[in-house]
Amino acid sequence: MSDTPELTHRPEWTALEDHRAEELRHLQLRDLFAADPGRAERYTVSVGELRIDYSKHLITDETLALLQELATATDVFGLRDAMLRGEKINVTEQRAVLHTALRAPRDAVVEVDGEDVVPAVHAVLDKMADFSERVRSGEWTGHTGKRIRNVVNIGIGGSDLGPAMAYEALRAFTERSLTVRFVSNVDGADLHEVLRDLDPAETLFIVASKTFTTIETITNATSARSWLLAGLDDGGEKAVAKHFVALSTNAEKVADFGIDTANMFEFWDWVGGRYSYDSAIGLSLMIAIGPDRFHEMLDGFHLVDEHFRTAPAAGNAPLLLGLLGVWYGSFLGAQSHAVLPYSHYLSKFTAYLQQLDMESNGKSVDRAGNPVQWQTGPVVWGTPGTNGQHAYYQLLHQGTKVIPADLIGFVNPVDELSPELKGQHDLLMANLFAQGQALAFGRTSDEVRAEGVPQEQVPHRTFRGNHPTTTILASELTPSVLGQLIALYEHKVFVQGAIWNIDSFDQWGVELGKVLAKRVEPALTDGADAPGLDPSTAALVAAYRTLRKK
Ligand code: F6P
Numbered sequence: 001m002s003d004t005p006e007l008t009h010r011p012e013w014t015a016l017e018d019h020r021a022e023e024l025r026h027l028q029l030r031d032l033f034a035a036d037p038g039r040a041e042r043y044t045v046s047v048g049e050l051r052i053d054y055s056k057h058l059i060t061d062e063t064l065a066l067l068q069e070l071a072t073a074t075d076v077f078g079l080r081d082a083m084l085r086g087e088k089i090n091v092t093e094q095r096a097v098l099h100t101a102l103r104a105p106r107d108a109v110v111e112v113d114g115e116d117v118v119p120a121v122h123a124v125l126d127k128m129a130d131f132s133e134r135v136r137s138g139e140w141t142g143h144t145g146k147r148i149r150n151v152v153n154i155g156i157g158g159s160d161l162g163p164a165m166a167y168e169a170l171r172a173f174t175e176r177s178l179t180v181r182f183v184s185n186v187d188g189a190d191l192h193e194v195l196r197d198l199d200p201a202e203t204l205f206i207v208a209s210k211t212f213t214t215i216e217t218i219t220n221a222t223s224a225r226s227w228l229l230a231g232l233d234d235g236g237e238k239a240v241a242k243h244f245v246a247l248s249t250n251a252e253k254v255a256d257f258g259i260d261t262a263n264m265f266e267f268w269d270w271v272g273g274r275y276s277y278d279s280a281i282g283l284s285l286m287i288a289i290g291p292d293r294f295h296e297m298l299d300g301f302h303l304v305d306e307h308f309r310t311a312p313a314a315g316n317a318p319l320l321l322g323l324l325g326v327w328y329g330s331f332l333g334a335q336s337h338a339v340l341p342y343s344h345y346l347s348k349f350t351a352y353l354q355q356l357d358m359e360s361n362g363k364s365v366d367r368a369g370n371p372v373q374w375q376t377g378p379v380v381w382g383t384p385g386t387n388g389q390h391a392y393y394q395l396l397h398q399g400t401k402v403i404p405a406d407l408i409g410f411v412n413p414v415d416e417l418s419p420e421l422k423g424q425h426d427l428l429m430a431n432l433f434a435q436g437q438a439l440a441f442g443r444t445s446d447e448v449r450a451e452g453v454p455q456e457q458v459p460h461r462t463f464r465g466n467h468p469t470t471t472i473l474a475s476e477l478t479p480s481v482l483g484q485l486i487a488l489y490e491h492k493v494f495v496q497g498a499i500w501n502i503d504s505f506d507q508w509g510v511e512l513g514k515v516l517a518k519r520v521e522p523a524l525t526d527g528a529d530a531p532g533l534d535p536s537t538a539a540l541v542a543a544y545r546t547l548r549k550k
Contacts, residue, residue, distance in 0.1 A: 007366075007373075008373050010073055011073075012073040023060065024058065027060070029058070029465060029466050033441075040055045042055070047488065048300065048303045048304060048307070048481075050317070050473070051473045051474070052320075056440040056470075057404070058468050067324075071323060072313075076319065076498040080308065080498070084098075084309060086101075086112040095269055095270055095505070096112045098112060098270040100305045101121055103305065104121065124265055124280055128265055128280060128282075129286070131265075133290075136175055136287060142201045142239075143201065143239035148178075149179065149199075150198050150204070151181070151203075152182075152183060152194060152224065153208055154184075155207070155208030156185075158210070158272065158355060160208070162281060163285045164184075164348055164352075165277075166277060166282070167182070168346075169349065170345070171345055172345070172414035172416055173293050175287075175289075195227055203228070204244075205221065206284050207248075208247040209246075209248055210271070210281075212249075212253035213250070221257065240259065241260050245283070247265045247281050248264060249271075251264060265280035267280045274359055278483070296480045297480060297482055300481060300482065303484060304484045308491045319495050321470065321488070322491070322493070322495025325337065326499050328402060328404045330374050335378060336379035337357075337378040337380050338405035339380060339406045339408070340408070341382075343384060345414070346384060347383070357377055357380045359509075360493045361376050361496055362509060363376050363509075366500075367502060372500065372501070376496075389435065398463065405468070407471045409473055410481075438463060440465055441465045442466065443461070443462060472485070519531075520541065523541050524541065524544060524545070
């Protein structure tokens, strides 16, 4: 049992509950802005190139002060410093949590178990850079001597979502003569669709798996190897060495699979899967954008790491965003959090954040193993605007749920768009600004009536507003800005886990399904008995076997 006081019994927690009961009932964003013309400016924080406006939140100065007191009482910065010092704050796996070391400059010193890990980080980055340049220049060829034109990353979870998201985000910076594709699903359709128009002689597979035991990845990689060998006339195992590289912490398993460990790019157990795309797991991205751009991205991460490490609490952006999440989740009953990027290039951003946030903070016991008596991580969801506006925004505007949302946009479109397409950008951003305004301030029934709307329709056309949003603006979606954004969210998730006193760095919740799938599979494939199935699942398995085509 933990000897720290139960979170909900802390005076700082009950002070927030009282504050909510006393102040929140009547709190209207319209009134808050009317009373304080400087609110937008006061509640905007800048970090790096990110301008973060959190003025459209259901908060006052007192709310922020009370939340800061909760952060102090729960020693968020103490845990932050322990993380940065390489202490094993992932308590259930007894591991350090040092994704920040992945973007530390060459001359930094970060120790794990008394050993400085920065030289090893940079040695791998250099090896990745060398390999990337060889692929990009055509010096690294396939088995038949043909130039590599297609890169296929095979991985899942953190070994897929990060590089896939970042590749999409930074498309405008990629080498367009190369195609980079991502396979994750164990559904054979995924690999089939990715490979169907590719020439094996021109295809490089990157097998990305921290553990190198993940069944989906190993299964897809095995099928990809068969496809390659079948497609190369004079194939043989030597071809594998020219067409397969591995990204992993597990050299033994990489060798067992048949990949030469000289072609392995290493990372370490102190890098969590969902925090890993700036490690070797980013190799596909580095091939696509080149080492210089990749380093710009790392610098962007590092800039926000330094801000999180050094900025005072009142202006510490990840702390503020984390506290707002705690406010809505633990005190205002929000079950979910929408992330709505107004950038087509960020189409995979929310899916990436789902793993980052939900795998980190989807926990129901505290760090000592006691059941928590408070809400933990939210459901994270969302898709790029403006598409969402014509789908689910109705519920955001007029539904009954509390859903804080992040609106993310860029002042400038990417350079390579034609002038005509660049011209569309103002319309895109007008939508972002309009949504933030409509959500916050709505439209009162008096305003609706004044427009001549018949009385019976007034309730339907009234928007109560008061829906909270954070707006994150940057000049352009560059590699550095992407790094800044991701680090911002990483540390926000950290802050929330620290306050909720949960281990944000393990993921035991994904294990049970894996174990059961292994038990069920033989029953589907060979008709073997699957012991221990409940009646519902047993009936489903029987139906599957009856309907399965022979
Ligand atoms: O099952 C969840 C998980 O362990 C994630 O945390 C991880 O990102 C993913 O699987 C892939 O794991 P690996 O990189 O070891 O294949």
